[in-house]
Amino acid sequence: MKDSLRALARDAVNSLRDLTPIIVVIGVFQAFVIRQPVDGLLSLVGGALLVVAGLTFFIFGLRLALFPVGEGLAHSLARKGSVFWLISFAFVLGFGTTVAEPALIAVAGEAAAVAADAEVIARTPEAIDDYAFGLRMTVALAVGVAIVVGVLRIIANWSLPILIISGYTLVVLLTAIAPPEIIGIAYDSGGVTTSTVTVPLVTALGVGLASSLKGRNPMLDGFGLIAFASLTPILFVLIYGMVV
């Protein structure tokens, strides 16, 4: 009990530290550059407190429930050596963690609202929700595929730069034929996917796999999964924009 409280307090300090640079920079700009009274300061402070509390509970819960099980599974599957199970685990891990990624939920909602404002989609709550949901599922599918490719790369020892470079060449080609209004959202979705939930579990899988295979260097082969997870969402969302 005492340990859990201490862990909760540590997570609270971490969430606060995440938010501190933003608050300091905005505070300095408000005080010295803009020099105007801030409207709705109370609501902003309340919202910031909710963000800190929410992030604290979220990460505390992840550490209690998800991370130990996920990391344990990643290690035992990597040791077991069945390629089929490893690949299926890689896919559901990428897909499932991305669906739960808070930054993606927020940005997909924002993107859907902007699309509705520009009358690309209907201006009804249902249409906005559908668009945001479709976007999130596309990105989640993309991350699932990315982790599968990344795991195959570690097993088969493919070259990371060559895969990444061909991926981005494909991005350039698709950009030329995708509708202009999806391009910004697609490029951004690459950076959104890799945050709180995805990174620790995916890194555990990569490093676990690289250290259980002979002749692999965890430093050289364990990293690089995240790079795939930032690449495939761009491709998939560009395609989503062409289809929808």
Add this chain to the structure above:
Amino acid sequence: MDLAVDALFFVTDSALDVLPIIVFLFAFQWLVIGERMPNGGKIIVGFVFVVVGLGLFLEGLEHSLFPLGRMMAEQLTHPEFLLDTVEHAVAEFTWQDFYWVYIFAAAVGFSTAMAEPSLMAVAMKANTVSGGAIGVVGLRVAVAIGAGIGVSLGCFRVITGLPLPYFIAAGYFIVIVQTMAAPREIVPLAYDSGGVTTSTVTVPLVAALGLGLADAVPGRSPLLDGFGLIAFTALFPIITVLAYGQLAILRGRNSKTERSDRNSE
């Protein structure tokens, strides 16, 4: 009453978001490892924390980081504010007049990347593996400079409305050229460091900043111009980390030749 219904929706929504990964992990534990989940009670408590936390976080975003990003974009591009800092008429605003936006963007990018805890762990691991050639502080500063340049240049693009694909393609071209020249062990680390800077707290603020700018600057559309900041923030740390790796190796080589010179004397 309304509030209670709202709260209920929030909880069911975030429960549905977290459900897939929980179900997947349970299923794999049973099917593949053939073991029951250890510590069932602990996992249920953790699940409750995750769901409540996600709900609170998303609700808090709507009242803090999203409006803050938009507010800063609006205030820093407001004609009255610009007239205080430049000397010509409103109709003649050019991209240079928005220099406070670029400074603000660089400050946000730099400071959030410096404070990012996951970066700390990566930097320490890289330091150990490279045998000290890659410094912990140096790597963090490299990433933070990249993030600062990224957000700032992203804002410049939103304000000018120049096509996003050109910037991104040029950026990745630089990455490709650097990859060929950079020491092999820094490459995967550099590629991953792009994803690390875009944390759960930074992303909503930066997204709101871009959309707010596209809203406030005349002639820009949020849908066409407002996105892309996050892509910039993820791209530029790759460039600066690769550059840092190249520098570190160069420096290491120089000090080695010095040493061998001394030995031969």
